[in-house]
Amino acid sequence: xxxxxxxxxxxxxxxxxxxxxxxxxxxxxxxxxxxxxxxxxxxxxxxxxxxxxxxxxxxxxxxxxxxxxxxxxxxxxxxxxxxxxxxxxxxxxxxxxxxxxxxxxxxxxxxxxxxxxxxxxxxxxxxxxxxxxxxxxxxxxxxxxxxxxxxxxxx
Numbered sequence: 001x002x003x004x005x006x007x008x009x010x011x012x013x014x015x016x017x018x019x020x021x022x023x024x025x026x027x028x029x030x031x032x033x034x035x036x037x038x039x040x041x042x043x044x045x046x047x048x049x050x051x052x053x054x055x056x057x058x059x060x061x062x063x064x065x066x067x068x069x070x071x072x073x074x075x076x077x078x079x080x081x082x083x084x085x086x087x088x089x090x091x092x093x094x095x096x097x098x099x100x101x102x103x104x105x106x107x108x109x110x111x112x113x114x115x116x117x118x119x120x121x122x123x124x125x126x127x128x129x130x131x132x133x134x135x136x137x138x139x140x141x142x143x144x145x146x147x148x149x150x151x152x153x154x155x
Contacts, residue, residue: 008130012075012085015121019088020072026065033057034064041098048098067091075125078135080155085126092119 026032038052038060051060068091074084096115125131132138140146140155 002130004128005130005133008125008128009134011121012078012081012125012131012135015085015088015118015125016072016074016076018072018118019068020076023065023068023070023072027069032061032065034061037098042101043097064091078132079137079140081131081135081137082126083154085122085131089119089122089126092116092122 035052035054035057038048041048050056067087071084071088071091074080075088092115096113096119099113099115137155141152145155146152
């Protein structure tokens with residue numbers, strides 16, 4: 001086993017655990033809503049406020065909650081790693097902007113903070129030729145799901 005394969009596998013599992021743990025915390029928090037986060041955005045406030053409208057929260061909340069969980073599960077199990085990793089990167093970039101008013105004056109760095117670091121790590125996993133090592137993706141492609149072209153491309 002190559003060091004690169006192990007390092008991508010470990011990175012994949014760590015990122016997956018990060019997303020899964022956060023997602024499950026949100027899912028099992030009674031009355032959780034993204035409204036407060038979305039409506040207090042400091043950068044692109046109109047964009048995020050649209051998602052935070054009461055008429056949109058019926059789909060935004062479950063998409064957010066379960067999107068985080070599914071990214072974590074997929075990345076840990078190694079099924080649909082590339083789409084899940086791209087999804088994780090997009091989610092983390094979406095979570096990045098509401099925190100800070102542009103120009104970003106961060107305590108420990110200008111522009112770069114943990115959301116950017118995690119998003120970059122997801123991009124590394126998505127682009128790695130070793131993204132699916134020690135994963136269930138090859139097994140899933142050998143099942144009946146692998147015979148469906150659209151699903152095969154995703155898993």
